[in-house]
Amino acid sequence: MKYGINMTASKIRGFGMKKTITVCLIACIIFYLVFHFYTSGPVSSVTLPYSLEETISRRLSTRNYISVDISSQQLLDVLWAAYGYANAHRSAPLIGYDHSLIIFPVNATGSYQYIPENNSLVTHDLSVNKETIRSHDQGWPSDASAVLVVVWNSTKMSNGFFASAEAGCFVQNVYLAAASLDLGTCCVGYIESAGLRSDLGLSDDLTPLLVMPLGYPADPYPPASPNYDMMTGNLPPVQYSNMSFKEATANVTFAHHWTAENLSQQELSQLLWATYGYTNVTHDSTYHRTTPSAYGIYPLVIFVSNATGVYQYLPETHSVVELLSGDKRWEMEKTCSVQTWAADAPALFLVAYNSSYNNGDTGDGGAVSHEFIEVDSGAAVQQLFLEASAFNLSANIVSNSLETWNGATAEELRNILNLPQSLIPLYLIPIGHKTTTPIHDVAAANITPSQTMVIAGTTLDINVTIQNLGDYVENCSLTLYANATVIGNQTVHNFLDGTTSTLTFTWNTIGFEMGNYTLAASIEPVPDETNTDNNSLDDIQIIIIPEFSTAVLVLLMLATFLIVIAYKNKLGCLRLSLR
Structure with a gap:
């Protein structure tokens, strides 16, 4: 040896x-x-050489996967495109007043949380893997390399409909990112949310909305393109842009100002097809659409309003039909906001839900799931942003006053457009050519107190949301008032264009008399500000009640208790006398 x-x-x-x-x-x-x-699996995450329209055409739902893991870089590439930051902006538009999703990727090694700010993953719980959640995600999604659990954080935004629409934007991005990398995915909304919350150890204000498996598909992608055979209508055939999905994601701009140039017929054709058109890929002899739909029923209707009239998109023939003549953009926009910037766009798109479609049956026994419809609408909205980006157009979304499902604003829009009661307006999306003259514009958007009635001498938290509607990074100062009294002042530094910021004030009501108070927020105009009309907001009423009211309430409760005791004693005496 x-x-x-x-x-x-x-x-x-x-x-x-x-x-x-x-x-x-x-x-x-x-x-x-x-x-x-x-x-x-393959370590390269290089995006395949597809145009955005080719990638959209490849979109399909994958339910069978091979047992090969995707790389960490591929996972991060998908998450960046779906919910990360591109050019200081999120890849998904802001619906409501804040981004409210948390993404938990779960694989064989454990569960992780996605951090959009630096496009990274941090460990959540290594003892919770995809087998742990299998019984709550329908089972088959856990066959994929990873499962993306999409969670709504209600402390960031309380409106569940907006959160579901935001999830729809995420869903569409994941579909396209997966298709651009030859990976498979699927939107799975029928999950056991409470079970997933328990598996991941989440608090009650974190609600799993849906899951998306991500992995290598068992079957390769079929050849795909827009469905040119169905394009027999009055819109020109769809063309391929010069941008890939990844490039379009990075090029998205959220605008509040546009040039006066109208959209061309070709641009309208591209936008409408991308939002809700057909591809040549089939499933069970049915052609695929550019966006997913819960249970495959596709109940949305897309309208577009411009200077000449209001038109409805007909996907089956790739055409539009005129509903109303004349410009309705300003009337539509003013139902949602006193700010009319969206009406300045040459085209104002409306995404609506046809509640009579398929007799209102979403496939779950007849009960219409509003959250599923919101996911559908979010996917359509995301497509508008991406296709606009591919043709160097800019877009935005109007959700103000549409927080309530089928509320007063929806009724106003129906009246303006002469729509039937079965159509429920969901979102307005203005789109146009990017302005060459940059704008300075900051706005007070929302005031949200923790309560509207407060006892004198106690404190009240108040959130004020402001927006940078311009094209510059700004430094701005905000003052909050109760009637004419200053509650506080805060300054926001390096306020990115196209973003929002929520500031929290604490109002100490010591010394304030009983009565009604109006909360008002006012932003000092920034240098060269174009529009100062939206710098102030004063529509919230607070009632201060005196401190002794608490003692009075306790006395009333005590008196009520004594009356009940006396009444019971009286009944007891009455029973004795009857004997």
């Missing part, structure tokens, strides 16, 4: 130490590459 060792050492010395080290390094590299290939 000793002889063998000496012989081996002698051979190594004869071969040369440098050469030996080189051979060992090469062997290690080869071993690593082979091992990584068999355990993690």
Whole structure:
């Protein structure tokens, strides 16, 4: 044995130490590459050379996966495109007053949380893996390499409909990111939300909305394109842009100002097809659409209003039909906001839900799930933003006053457009050509107190949301008033264009008399501000009640208790007398 060792050492010395080290390094590299290939799948996350329209056409739902893991970089590439930051802006538009989703990727090694700010993953719980959640995600999604659990954080935004629409934007981005990487995915909304919350150890204000498996599909993607055979209507055929999905994501701009140039017929054709058109990919002899739909019923209706009239998109023939003549943009916009910036866009799109479609049956026994419809609408909205980006157009979304499902604003829009009661307006999306003249414009958007009635001498938290509607990074100062009394002042530094910021004030009501108070927020105009009409907001009423009211309430409760006792005693005496 000793002889063998000496012989081996002698051979190594004869071969040369440098050469030996080189051979060992090469062997290690080869071993690593082979091992990584068999355990993690292809390491390259280079986007395939598809235009955005080709990628949209490839969109399909995958339910069967092979047992090969995707790489960490592929997962991050998908998450960046779906919910990350591109050019300081999120890849999903702001619906409501804040982004409210948390994404938990779960794989064989554990569960993680996505951090959009630096496009990274942090460990959530390594004891919770995709097998842990299998019983609550329908089972088959856990066959994929990873499962993306989309969670609504209600402390960021209280409106569940807006959160579901935001989830729809995320869903569409994941579909397209997966298609651009030859990965498969599917939107799964029929989940056991409470079970997933328990599995992940989430608090009650975190609600799982849906899951999306992500992995290598068992079947390859079929050849795909827009469905040109169905394009027999009055819109020109769809063309391929010069941008990929990844490039379009990075190029998205959220605008509040546009040039006066009208959209061309070709641009309208592209936008409408991308939002709700058909592709040539089939499933069970049915052509796919550009966006997903819960249970495959596709109950949305897309309208577009411009200077000449209001038109409805007919996907089956890729055409539009005129509903009303004349410009209705300003009337439509003013139902949602006193700010009319959206009406300045040359085209104002409306996404609506046809509640009579399929007799209102979403496939779950007849009970219409509003959340599923919101996911559908979010996917359509995201498509508008992406296709606008591919043709160097800019867009935005109007959700103000549409917080309530089928509320007063929806009724006003129906009246303006002469729509039937079965159509429920959901969102307005203005789109136009980017302005070449940058704008300075900040606005007070929302005041939300923690309560509207407060006892004198106690404190009240008040959130004020402001928007940067311009094209510059600004520094702005906000003052909050109760009637004419200053509650506080805060300054926002490096306020990014196209974003929102929520500031929290604490109002100490010591010394304030009983009565009604109007909360008002006012932003000092920034240098060269174009529009100062939206710098102030004063529509919230607060009632201060005196401190002794608490004592009075306690006395009333005590008096009520004594009356009940006395009444029971009286009944007892009455029973004795009857005997």
